[in-house]
Structure formats: structure tokens, C-alpha cells
Amino acid sequence: MLKTKVAxxxxxxxxxxxxxxxxxxxxVKLWKIPVGQHVQLKFGAFRQSxxxxxxxxxxxxxxxxxxxxxxxxxxSNRTQLRFSYRSGIISVGPLIGVLVSRDYPGTPDKPxxxxxxxxxxxxxxxxxxxxxxxxxxxxxxxxxxSSIEGWIYAGGWRQQPMPAPDVVNNRLTSRKQENSPDVxxxxxxxxxxxxxxxxxxxxxDKTEVxxxxxxxxxxxxxxxxxxxxxxxxxxxxxxxxxxxxxxxxARGSLGKGIIRVSHLEGxxxxxxxxxxxGSKKVVYPTLPKLYASISAKMKTARYQIQxxxxxxxxxxxxxxxxxxxxKNAAGKWMITSIVARTAGSQQFVSNLARxxxxxTVSAAVAKCNMNxxxxxxxxxxxLRLAALQVAQGIDTHIPAHFGELGIDLALDTGGKVWLLxxxxxxxxxxxxxxxxxxxxxxxxxxxxxxxHLSGF
Numbered sequence: 001m002l003k004t005k006v007a008x009x010x011x012x013x014x015x016x017x018x019x020x021x022x023x024x025x026x027x028v029k030l031w032k033i034p035v036g037q038h039v040q041l042k043f044g045a046f047r048q049s050x051x052x053x054x055x056x057x058x059x060x061x062x063x064x065x066x067x068x069x070x071x072x073x074x075x076s077n078r079t080q081l082r083f084s085y086r087s088g089i090i091s092v093g094p095l096i097g098v099l100v101s102r103d104y105p106g107t108p109d110k111p112x113x114x115x116x117x118x119x120x121x122x123x124x125x126x127x128x129x130x131x132x133x134x135x136x137x138x139x140x141x142x143x144x145x146s147s148i149e150g151w152i153y154a155g156g157w158r159q160q161p162m163p164a165p166d167v168v169n170n171r172l173t174s175r176k177q178e179n180s181p182d183v184x185x186x187x188x189x190x191x192x193x194x195x196x197x198x199x200x201x202x203x204x205d206k207t208e209v210x211x212x213x214x215x216x217x218x219x220x221x222x223x224x225x226x227x228x229x230x231x232x233x234x235x236x237x238x239x240x241x242x243x244x245x246x247x248x249x250a251r252g253s254l255g256k257g258i259i260r261v262s263h264l265e266g267x268x269x270x271x272x273x274x275x276x277x278g279s280k281k282v283v284y285p286t287l288p289k290l291y292a293s294i295s296a297k298m299k300t301a302r303y304q305i306q307x308x309x310x311x312x313x314x315x316x317x318x319x320x321x322x323x324x325x326x327k328n329a330a331g332k333w334m335i336t337s338i339v340a341r342t343a344g345s346q347q348f349v350s351n352l353a354r355x356x357x358x359x360t361v362s363a364a365v366a367k368c369n370m371n372x373x374x375x376x377x378x379x380x381x382x383l384r385l386a387a388l389q390v391a392q393g394i395d396t397h398i399p400a401h402f403g404e405l406g407i408d409l410a411l412d413t414g415g416k417v418w419l420l421x422x423x424x425x426x427x428x429x430x431x432x433x434x435x436x437x438x439x440x441x442x443x444x445x446x447x448x449x450x451x452h453l454s455g456f
Contacts, residue, residue: 005130006081007060008092010068018070019050022062023090028054031083039088043071044095044163045146045194052090061092072162073132074152080130080456094454096133096447097165098122099183101173103137103151111135111157115171118443123153125443131451134162138172141182145189164190166454168198169403169446173425175203175251197453199403204394204424205250206304212397213419219393222386222409222419224307229298232291235305239263239287244308247294248421249301257301259294260308309418311410312368317343319364321411323387324426326404329448333391335384336404336442340364365411372415383409386417394422403449404442 006027016022021041028035033052041048048067055062061081063073073092082091098119103111110116112135119135126133134150141148150162168190172178190196207228213219227234229247238245244262252258260272264283269290273280284290297303311318323338340359361380370376387407394402406426410418 004081005078007078008073008076009058009060009062010065010073011062012065016062016064018064018066019048020053020064021050021067022053022055022058024058024060025054025056026059027081027083028052032085033083033090034088039090041067041071042089042091043073043093044165045196046071046163072150072152072160074134075154076127076130076132078130079132080451082456091456093166094131094450094456095163095165095167096126096131096450097148097150097162097168098133098135099168099170099172100135100137101171101177103135103139105159108157111151119151120153121439121443122446125439125447128439129444129447129451131447131456134165136162138177138180138183141186145186145193164194164196166196166456167450168196169450170198170200170202171425178203197401199401199449199453200424201402202400202424203251204398204422205302206248206252206421207250207302208398209394209422210304213390213393215397216393218389219419222390222417224309224418226304226306229303229305232288235291236287238305238307239269242308246306246308248304248306250304251301257297261290262308309410310413312365312370312413314342314364314367314369319343319368319411320420321361321364321383321409322426323383323407323409324404324442325387325391325407326442326445327402327449327452328445329452331449331452333388333395334445335387336445338380338383338387368411369413370411370415371413376415379411379415382417383411386419390419390422403453404446 004027023033033039035052035054038049038051041050079092080094100112100115104113105111112119122133134152136148136150140150146164147161148164149159151157151159177183187198187201190198210223210226213223228250229235239261244260247259247261249257258274262270262272264270267286269284269287271282271284271290271294284293311320313319319340319342321338321340324336325333326336328334338361340361340363342357342359342364361383365376365379386409390407391405394405402424404426406423408420410420412418
């Protein structure tokens with residue numbers, strides 16, 4: 001399989017038949033492309049039988065405007081080109097589709113709301129690597145999986161029919177949308193009909209993650225004791241075993257719905273509820289009364305009960321760490337970034353959405369109340385190792401395709417590393433904020449992995 005990055009030119013109307021393309025003579029000779037015979041041109045799910053005309057004056061590929069329109073080919077300076085002698089297919093791409101939750105056609109300068117800037121960053125990253133990207137929502141999945149009404153950027157945002165892509169990055173932020181029959185049928189058809197790779201294809205929940213990783217002896221050291229909370233017996237056992245425990249919605253995010261339960265004096269217990277404005281404290285005379293008050297929540301959402309940890313703190317504010325782990329151009333997990341998150345005032349969760357702040361790992365460890373001076377020195381190394389091992393564990397034990405994961409880790413005051421949770425839809429604004437005109441490593445890595453998946 002031979003591949004390279006070439007320029008694509010669209011000729012003026014009428015100068016080149018739709019079933020003919022011109023290709024630089026050097027590429028024709030290098031790849032031994034049969035001249036005068038028909039080959040297949042592929043762009044995502046698009047196929048066209050055509051003839052290749054070699055040109056000694058051309059350093060790239062030249063096609064007719066009619067063919068470019070049929071392909072849905074967005075303007076680009078240079079793109080990846082691949083030829084398979086065995087199949088006789090010349091491929092342009094990769095074509096990447098990004099599935100997002102919603103669009104706003106009424107505001108064409110900002111069609112994806114708050115994530116528009118990220119989408120534009122992806123467009124620029126694709127241009128730099130010779131790839132193509134378009135964006136679509138579940139609302140566009142009304143017909144065949146072979147053609148999608150997608151958003152492209154060409155001097156401005158516009159919608160046009162696009163072929164099914166080589167790779168889909170699922171960035172849906174709603175479980176309801178993701179689990180809808182239309183979306184699930186679409187994923188199935190893409191894989192079956194077009195061999196499309198779909199990554200980050202599903203949300204993870206906390207119970208699923210901890211139950212799966214328990215199967216891996218290598219990962220036991222990172223896992224706090226944790227169970228799906230089904231009854232009072234489990235609740236009582238955990239509260240008696242640990243000074244405090246956490247109740248977390250199995251499908252929660254952004255710190256929503258988390259409750260910290262702590263034993264006070266005698267038989268009394270305190271429940272600390274995470275809210276958007278701070279922490280709400282309620283004291284109960286007995287554990288059964290506390291359980292009775294929260295059991296109503298458990299009727300509408302599944303909760304995970306987790307061993308309370310004595311996390312490191314900075315000025316009495318707990319600190320944890322978010323590692324963004326992505327697959328690279330070779331399909332291997334690597335750490336793209338890892339940052340420390342310190343909880344905001346009056347909060348016991350560190351999410352940025354609840355007033356948390358970011359810093360480097362070294363800065364946070366230097367300021368924290370860790371007891372073990374030896375552990376301070378290699379904290380960053382141990383956090384990175386844990387993140388990579390957890391990512392590999394997710395790949396091994398959960399039957400779904402992931403290309404990037406947000407892995408939340410913690411250090412206790414003795415320097416031990418713990419896993420808090422794993423997010424399969426990590427925000428692109430948490431670790432490395434967007435800067436106009438700058439392409440971040442995390443975005444470059446996503447394109448490199450898409451190229452790996454599609455053979456470009």
C-alpha cells in the first residue's frame with residue numbers, strides 16, 4: 001500500500017471529463033498505476049470508476065468540478081493519496097466524520113455553539129495533515145448511511161451532502177441520543193457496509209468501569225473498594241469500614257449528584273451534597289435515617305458507593321488529576337496531557353465546572369500536604385504509568401472502541417495512586433484551553449489516530 005501527500009486541483013468546467021483524472025507522472029510510475037485502464041477512486045464511501053492520465057507537468061491530482069461536487073470534496077491545499085495495486089483503488093482521505101449533539105443552522109458563523117471553535121481547530125488540523133473533516137448530528141441521520149448532510153468549512157460554514165466517512169469520532173454528549181435506534185443503526189450500517197471505524201462509540205459508567213478493571217490483577221492497586229449500591233447492608237458495611245465514603249451517580253459527570261457521607265460522633269452521620277454553588281451539609285442522628293433520606297435518589301438513578309480516600313490537599317482543598325490519554329499514529333496509548341485540579345472554595349469536588357482550578361502536577365505536589373517526601377519526587381511518573389495501565393485495561397476488558405479517555409486519578413497523603421473514574425467523552429477545554437489559531441497536541445493526535453485507523 002503506497003501513500004503520499006499531494007495537491008488536488010479542480011479544473012475549470014469542461015476541460016476534463018468526469019470519468020478521467022490527471023495524476024503527476026512521477027506518482028503513476030512510482031505506484032505502477034495502469035494507464036488507460038479503469039481504476040476505482042475512493043473518498044469515504046464514494047466510489048467512481050475512472051481513467052488516470054499521467055502528466056509530466058503536474059505534481060498532484062487534477063479532477064473535474066463535476067466529479068469534485070459528486071464526491072463532496074471540500075477545498076484543500078494538499079491531501080493524502082493512497083493506491084493499492086492489488087485492488088486497483090486510488091483513495092483520497094482520510095475522510096473523518098465528527099458526530100456532535102446539536103447544531104444551530106440559524107447562526108451559521110457559530111453552528112455548533114460553544115464547541116464551534118474546537119470544530120474549526122479540527123478543520124485546521126486536518127488541513128495540516130492532509131485529511132478532511134465534516135460534522136453532523138443525529139438529526140442528519142434520516143436516510144442512507146452512505147450519504148450524510150454534513151457541515152464543512154470552506155471560508156465559512158456550510159452544509160452539503162457528504163459520503164459516509166472512513167472514521168467517525170463520536171462526540172455525542174447525551175446518552176439518550178447515543179442509545180437512540182437511529183444512532184445505533186447508523187453505527188452498525190457504517191461498520192457493515194463501509195468498514196468505517198467508530199471510536200469513543202459509547203459512554204462509560206462507573207460501575208461498568210470498576211467491575212471490568214477488577215478482572216485485571218495489575219490494576220487492583222489503583223482501585224478503591226467500590227460497589228453498585230443496591231441495599232442498606234452494602235451501605236452500612238462501607239460506612240462502618242471507612243471514616244467516609246462517596247456516593248456517585250453511576251452515569252454522572254461534572255461532579256453532579258456526588259454525596260460524601262462521614263461518621264461524626266456516636267451514631268450520627270453527615271451527608272455533604274455537591275451543588276453548583278457550594279456544598280450542602282445535612283446531619284442525621286443515625287445511619288438508617290441518612291439512608292432513608294437518600295434512597296429516593298436511588299429509585300431514579302443508580303449510585304456507586306466508593307471508599308473514601310484521604311486525598312492530598314492545598315489549603316484544605318482536595319486535589320486530583322486529569323490525564324488525557326489518546327491513541328497515537330501507531331494505535332498505541334500515550335499521555336497527551338496531565339494536570340492537577342484543585343477544588344474551589346466550599347467544594348469537595350475538583351471539576352472546573354464547579355470552580356476548580358488547574359495547575360501542573362509538580363506545582364500541586366510541591367504545595368500539598370503529602371507525608372511521604374520520597375513519593376513526591378516520582379508522583380508524576382507514577383500517575384502517568386497508572387493512566388496508561390488503566391487505558392489498556394479499558395481496552396482489554398470493555399468491548400468497545402476507544403481512541404481517547406479522560407482518566408481521573410488521585411494521590412492520598414501517603415503518596416499512593418488511586419483511580420477515581422474514567423470518562424470516554426473528555427472535554428477539549430479542560431486540560432488545555434483553546435487559543436485562536438493554535439492547534440493543540442490533543443487535536444493533532446486525534447487526526448493521527450484517524451489516519452492510522454483508515455490506513456492513511
